Amino acid sequence: MKKAVAVILLAFALTGCGEPKIDGSSEQAFQTSMQKVRDSLAEDKRAAFNDAIQVIAFSQVSMKELMQAGSGDEGGRALIDKKIKGALAGKTGEEVIDYAHKIKQERAANQ
Template sequence: MKKIAYLFAAFALTLVLTACGAPTIDASSEAAMKESVEEMTKDMTEAEKTEFGMAIMSVSMKVAMENMGNPEKAEEAVLEALDGKTVEEIIEMSK
């Protein structure tokens, strides 16, 4: 019986720790993206916000340039590239 209780406790702890992951961008719509970026940056310093903003701009430009021949595809590709990414992942992508 104790073994089952320990397994249940370990499972519950795993779920809690997984839910505490870093916030990500929700690029499902313009409003969702704006809201998720605001949530991600609310506790950042101005320098961190600037770095993150520049990283988003850099990734967006790279992806848009790769799809320059088709503006609609370029916009979709930018949203796809940013969707589900954390601050750290976006900064790394921009390098």
């Protein structure tokens, strides 16, 4: 019985030791977790991460939504924020970079 409890506790401890992930639950959590994820990456991966964020963000919104948000439409801004956070939430830095790479490949295949 003690061994089973020890194994379960070890499993829980190891689960929490992974790479940081993006938290989209609130604006503050999102900003804080984005910084933690960025800081967790090797220096040479940070530029790729920043580029990946842009690729993913622009893949989530239409030109119409951008125009609405740009004209001061709060509903449009909220929708864009929700889409971007949804696309990034739960991902590690490497997963964000991989996801952006996949988006680029799909775009290239469609041209």
